[in-house]
Amino acid sequence: MKNFKNLCMLVIAFMLFSVGTSNAQSMKNRAADEPMSKNAVYGELLGNGWIFSFNYDRRLINNVGARVGLGFVGSASDGGVVTVPVMGNILLGKNGRYFEIGAGITYLSGTGDFFDLEDEPSSVLGTFSLMYRRQPADGGFMWKIGLTPMLAKGFFFPYWGVLSLGYCW
Numbered sequence: 001m002k003n004f005k006n007l008c009m010l011v012i013a014f015m016l017f018s019v020g021t022s023n024a025q026s027m028k029n030r031a032a033d034e035p036m037s038k039n040a041v042y043g044e045l046l047g048n049g050w051i052f053s054f055n056y057d058r059r060l061i062n063n064v065g066a067r068v069g070l071g072f073v074g075s076a077s078d079g080g081v082v083t084v085p086v087m088g089n090i091l092l093g094k095n096g097r098y099f100e101i102g103a104g105i106t107y108l109s110g111t112g113d114f115f116d117l118e119d120e121p122s123s124v125l126g127t128f129s130l131m132y133r134r135q136p137a138d139g140g141f142m143w144k145i146g147l148t149p150m151l152a153k154g155f156f157f158p159y160w161g162v163l164s165l166g167y168c169w
């Protein structure tokens with residue numbers, strides 16, 4: 001498990017570094033006074049928080065941001081799993097239309113057999129996001145659609161569709 005966590009962190013660091021350097025030219029072309037909504041809250045269906053998660057996303061520097069979420073899978077009677085996606089992301093584009101590239105981890109903790117957590121009550125997955133993001137510069141309704149590939153226990157799951165709906169300001 002320790003090697004898996006180290007591999008996840010290495011992959012995430014590599015992705016953020018490579019995306020950040022390739023995005024440098026895009027950031028230079030962006031007008032300094034172009035407005036962008038800095039905060040967003042949204043519900044995400046079938047994303048990095050698995051079945052459903054509620055997320056907060058914050059633009060930190062220009063197009064670079066971070067998000068944290070909270071989700072739950074299962075039922076109280078059969079046991080459930082709490083999911084906590086934590087990710088960094090970069091937005092490429094302008095005028096409220098962006099391609100989002102992100103990487104991070106999703107922490108899983110619970111008692112159900114849904115994620116095969118009987119032997120280990122917690123686990124960490126490597127998660128990624130490739131999405132089209134519509135986020136108006138002056139705030140309001142926002143949405144995202146795309147793919148959220150995951151890396152779990154040495155297996156890469158390339159196709160995990162996602163739909164997010166929320167509000168930005």
